[in-house]
Structure formats: structure tokens, C-alpha cells
Amino acid sequence: MALRNTTQRWGVIAQTFHWVIVALLIVQVTLAEMADDLPAGVRKLTLLARHKSVGITILGLVILRLVWRAVNEHPPLPGNLKPYEQQLARLTHVALYVLLFAMPLSGWTLSSARGFPVSWFGFLQLPDLVPKSRPLYDALLLTHHTLAWFLFAVVALHVAGALKHHFIHHDDVLRRMLPFTRQ
Ligand code: HEM
Ligand code: HEM
Incomplete structure (x- = not known):
């Protein structure tokens, strides 16, 4: 299997970025929900610290993924799709x-607005992005929650699209993103 993308399928590196980020998102949402169910305390802070570290990892991987995308060709969408699709x-x-x-x-x-510094698994201390502020924290918390709902909705649409390609159009779009599959 090729490391780089071709015009036919995604290469191993692009596939690895895609599926590792999917797995980390599942871990990420699970950690957030587990922390949300706990009363304030050490266990909750530990889970949130892990949530922050995994989230920063996702950010780093997305940057690398886009760099890799920019220096690679990629398979075009099938030509038989309608313009709106x-x-x-x-x-x-x-x-x-x-x-x-x-x-x-x-x-x-x-x-940062809450006054809790962010570190990456305890190895790397990240700078505060904004000064401590309760109203800003409340607004950003609402933003973070709302964006999470948007993410669930767009992922649902994306997964429905991938399954439609596979089971209705019978094309290669899902297979070319899956490891260990052939054209
Ligand atoms: C792709 C990345 C991320 C996703 C999908 C995500 C998702 C979520 C979700 C769904 C919740 C809400 C849990 C609930 O209350 O029901 C949450 C809470 C939270 N997230 Fe994230 N998050 C991400 C990245 C981050 C990062 C990078 C940080 C910090 C560096 C962070 C900090 C927090 C904090 C502190 C809370 C709890 C807020 C509170 O209740 O006080 N998240 N996240
Ligand atoms: C859970 C979160 C997911 C995220 C954030 C995500 C994100 C993405 C993104 C950004 C792309 C575009 C790649 C590019 O053009 O650079 C992509 C492609 C793709 N995703 Fe996902 N994905 C997720 C889950 C899934 C799942 C569960 C499936 C399978 C059912 C899937 C199947 C695909 C396929 C087949 C492509 C390639 C489309 C093509 O070749 O044109 N994704 N994904």
C-alpha cells in the first residue's frame, strides 16, 4: 500500500490521520461526558486534564494532516455526482x-478564561490565550458545547454520505479511505 495519496485512493498516511483522529474524537467526547457526570474533585480534574491533552493532540494532528494534504494529490469525487452533491x-x-x-x-x-492552565500530558505547558474572566468563560463554554453539537451533526451527515456512496452508488469512495481494501 502506498504511503502517499494517488488520484485513485488515499495513501496510508492520509488514512492514518483520518482514522486516528476519529478514534481520538471518540475518546475525547467520552472523557468530557465522564467528567461532566462527576462532582468537583480530583477525579474530575484528572479527566478534564486528559480531555485537554487529547484535544491539543487532535489540534496538532489536524495541522499536520492539512500540511500533508497540501503537499499531496488526492482522489477527486466521482464525476457522476450531481453538482449539489x-x-x-x-x-x-x-x-x-x-x-x-x-x-x-x-x-x-x-x-484560560477559567484560570486553569493547559498542559499537554504534563510535558508541555501551553500559554494562556486570554486573561481570566468569568463572563468570557461562560460565553466560551456555551460556544464549546454548541460547537460539539455542530460536530455531531456534521459527522452524522458525513457518515451518511460515506455509507450512501458504498451501499447506494456502489462506488469506491468509502473503500479508498479504508486500509486493507482494494480498488
Ligand atoms: C476536538 C476537540 C474537542 C472536543 C470534541 C471536545 C468536546 C467537549 C465536550 C462535548 C464537552 C462537554 C461535556 C459536557 O459538559 O457535556 C467538553 C467540555 C470541556 N472541554 Fe472540550 N473538546 C475538545 C477539545 C478541548 C480542548 C483542547 C480543551 C482545553 C485545552 C477542552 C476543554 C474542555 C473543558 C475545560 C470542558 C469542561 C468545561 C466545564 O464544564 O467547565 N476541550 N469538551
Ligand atoms: C468522527 C469524525 C470524522 C471526521 C472528523 C471526519 C473527517 C473527514 C474529513 C475532513 C475528510 C475530508 C478529507 C479531505 O478531503 O482532506 C474525510 C474524508 C472521508 N471520510 Fe471522514 N471523518 C469522520 C468519520 C468518518 C467515518 C465514521 C467514516 C465512514 C463511515 C468516514 C468516511 C470518510 C471517507 C470515505 C472519506 C473520503 C471521501 C473522499 O474520498 O472523497 N469518515 N473525513
């Missing part, structure tokens, strides 16, 4: 990338 697919991908930046950045900013 092409537009919808592009819009969904752009929305996913925007949300993959907006989620970690809103989380990092809300932590």
Missing part, C-alpha cells in the same frame, strides 16, 4: 476541518 461533500469536509480547529481552540480559550 459535489458541493455538499466539499462543504461537509470544510465544515469538519473548521470544527476540528474550533473545538480545541474554544476549549483551550475557555480553560
Whole structure:
């Protein structure tokens, strides 16, 4: 299997970025929900610290993924899609990338506004993005929650699109993003 993308399929590196980020998003939302169910205390802070570190990891991976995308060719969408389907697919991908930046950045900013510094697994202390402010924290928390709902909605649309390609159009769009599959 090729490391780089071709005009036929995504290469191993692009596939790895895609599926590792999907797995980390599942971990990320699970950590947030587990922390949300706990009363204030050490256990909650530990889970939130992990949530922050995983979120910063996602941010780093998305930056690397976009760099890799920029220096690689990529398979075009099948030509038999209607113009509105092409537009919808592009819009969904752009929305996913925007949300993959907006989620970690809103989380990092809300932590700074709350006065809780962000570190990456205890190895790297990140700077505060804004000064401590209760009203700003409240607004950013609402933003972070709302963006998470947007992310769920866009991911649902994206997954429905991928399944439609596979089961209704019977094309290669899903297979070319899956490891260990053939054209
Ligand atoms: C793709 C990345 C991220 C996703 C999908 C995500 C998702 C979520 C979700 C769904 C919640 C709400 C849990 C609930 O109350 O129901 C949450 C809470 C939170 N997130 Fe994130 N998050 C991400 C990145 C980050 C980052 C990078 C940070 C900080 C550096 C962060 C900091 C927080 C904090 C502090 C809370 C709890 C807020 C509170 O209740 O006081 N998040 N996140
Ligand atoms: C959970 C969060 C997910 C996120 C954030 C996400 C994000 C993305 C993004 C941004 C792209 C565009 C790649 C590019 O053009 O650079 C993409 C492509 C793709 N995704 Fe996802 N994805 C997710 C889940 C899934 C799932 C569960 C499936 C399978 C059911 C899937 C199937 C695909 C396929 C097949 C492509 C390639 C589309 C093409 O070749 O044109 N994704 N994904």
C-alpha cells in the first residue's frame, strides 16, 4: 500500500490521520461526558486534564494532516455526482476541518478564561490565550458545547454520505479511505 495519496485512493498516511483522529474524537467526547457526570474533585480534574491533552493532540494532528494534504494529490469525487452533491461533500469536509480547529481552540480559550492552565500530558505547558474572566468563560463554554453539537451533526451527515456512496452508488469512495481494501 502506498504511503502517499494517488488520484485513485488515499495513501496510508492520509488514512492514518483520518482514522486516528476519529478514534481520538471518540475518546475525547467520552472523557468530557465522564467528567461532566462527576462532582468537583480530583477525579474530575484528572479527566478534564486528559480531555485537554487529547484535544491539543487532535489540534496538532489536524495541522499536520492539512500540511500533508497540501503537499499531496488526492482522489477527486466521482464525476457522476450531481453538482449539489459535489458541493455538499466539499462543504461537509470544510465544515469538519473548521470544527476540528474550533473545538480545541474554544476549549483551550475557555480553560484560560477559567484560570486553569493547559498542559499537554504534563510535558508541555501551553500559554494562556486570554486573561481570566468569568463572563468570557461562560460565553466560551456555551460556544464549546454548541460547537460539539455542530460536530455531531456534521459527522452524522458525513457518515451518511460515506455509507450512501458504498451501499447506494456502489462506488469506491468509502473503500479508498479504508486500509486493507482494494480498488
Ligand atoms: C476536538 C476537540 C474537542 C472536543 C470534541 C471536545 C468536546 C467537549 C465536550 C462535548 C464537552 C462537554 C461535556 C459536557 O459538559 O457535556 C467538553 C467540555 C470541556 N472541554 Fe472540550 N473538546 C475538545 C477539545 C478541548 C480542548 C483542547 C480543551 C482545553 C485545552 C477542552 C476543554 C474542555 C473543558 C475545560 C470542558 C469542561 C468545561 C466545564 O464544564 O467547565 N476541550 N469538551
Ligand atoms: C468522527 C469524525 C470524522 C471526521 C472528523 C471526519 C473527517 C473527514 C474529513 C475532513 C475528510 C475530508 C478529507 C479531505 O478531503 O482532506 C474525510 C474524508 C472521508 N471520510 Fe471522514 N471523518 C469522520 C468519520 C468518518 C467515518 C465514521 C467514516 C465512514 C463511515 C468516514 C468516511 C470518510 C471517507 C470515505 C472519506 C473520503 C471521501 C473522499 O474520498 O472523497 N469518515 N473525513
